[in-house]
Amino acid sequence: MLHVPFGYFPDASGGTEVYVRGLVRELAARGIAGAVAAPGCEAGRVEVDGAPVHRYPAEPVSAAAAAFAAVLDELRPSLVHFHALSPAVNAECARAAKARGLPVVWTYHTPTLSCARGTMMRFGATPCDGEFRAFRCTMCANQVRSGSLLLAGLLAAVPTSVSAILGRAIPGRPGTALGSRARQVARDAGFRAAMAKADCIVAVCDWVRAVLLANGLPPEKIIVSRQGLVQAIAPPADRSPESRSGPLRIAYFGRIDPTKGVHVLIEALAAIPDVSVQLDIHGVVQPGAEHRLTALREQAAGDDRIRFLAPLAMDAVPGAMAAYDFIAVPSRLLETGPLVVLEAFAAGVPVLGSKLGGIAELVRDGVDGLLLPVADVKAWAAAIASLARDRRQVASLRAGIRSPRTMATVAQDMIGIYRRLIDGSGQDGGAKKDCGMAA
Secondary structure, three states, X not given: OEEEOOOOOOOOOOHHHHHHHHHHHHHHHOOOOOEEEEEEOOOEEEEEOOEEEEEEEOOOHHHHHHXXXXXXXXXXXXXXXXXXXXXXXXXXXXXXXXXXXOOEEEEEOOHHHOXXXXXXXXXXXXXXXXXOOHHHHHHHHHHHHHOOHHHHHHHHOOOHHHHHHHHHHOOHHHHHHHOHXXXXXXXXXXXHHHHHHOOEEEEOOHHHHHHHHHOOOOHHHEEEOOOOEOOOOOOOOOOOHXXXXXXXXXXXXXXXXXXXXXXXXXXXXXXXXXXXXXXXXXXXXXXXXXXXXXXXXXXXXXXXXXXXXXXXXXXXHHHHHOOOOEEEEOOOOOOOOOHHHHHHHHOOOOEEEEOOHHHHHHOOEOOOEEEEOXXXXXXXXXXXXXXHHOHHHHHHHHHOOOOOOEHHHHHHHHHHHHHHHHHOOOOOOOOOOOOOOOO
């Protein structure tokens, strides 16, 4: 099976690549060989965990599909599983696979697959249904760039045909702005073309399935298969948080980005200065985003209850989590996982999370964690203060945690999909209509 993510190890990688790496490992353990093809600066081949990783040039974009086709001809896979949609991982790549009679699977890992804003939050404030509407989506994408709702609306109102002409004719930022509606329409067309080439589309949570259906994709093509924990975790040691002295210990593990809501935690602690709590921020800073960490440090200056710690290797995260009373996931975007929730549950630690997207699908409010209003500093402050003063709540939530889903189960799901598509393929590579799995 050939897997195609946005990028791959040993380059800097994110949650999608972690998922792919875990899936390739689990499939290999079940006798299913895997390879990875990922865009890169130049063609090349390395090995990661014993699996070949083929790089094909991402630039120029017009040549990426041809370079990908060359990888297909070299590897001759049984099936191609796409895990991203980008200028170099696109419908033309899927067309090359179909031309060779190969079934195609596409997994929707992040909102960036169909949402130009990348968060699936309308104007950054409320969850969106995800249906593409040219005016609305262009206005939303422009609002985050310009900061002006009025200007965003004016740019979105430019007719698509006119926008395309102006975008080509006018140089620099003015042309970019005036061409924004045409770009959004083209972006959506690329998404639809890619999904049309897929024999099966994997939605990693329920809200993703709803977005796909809202955009008119055939329900028989869509499978819900949730993410799974990648690491092998030993059962957590029993602890008694209600009897442990000292502050309530909360930790954040993840990217330093405004959409992740770390600033909400800092503001919440500032609102309860007398509460005995410790917040550890294990922040991952992406290249070029160092200023975001600096801003958070300045925001937290003078509060010795807040510590900024180095990020940990993936396999070390759950073990480190076990030392805390809660893992905080204050996201301000629709997560498709996130994996950090599964890691927390594997460590036996309840979650304080935003009542939003995949977090709300994984955390059972009042059972194994608490779901709080998105970016509501007062609500987060009140919840933290209540937990710090009554450790019985901590113990009760810890007792409600169930073992999380693992990548081994995900691999079994994928094997079922792969077999159905390969067994159902005809001369033209077309798969059976229904790629569904038995419940």
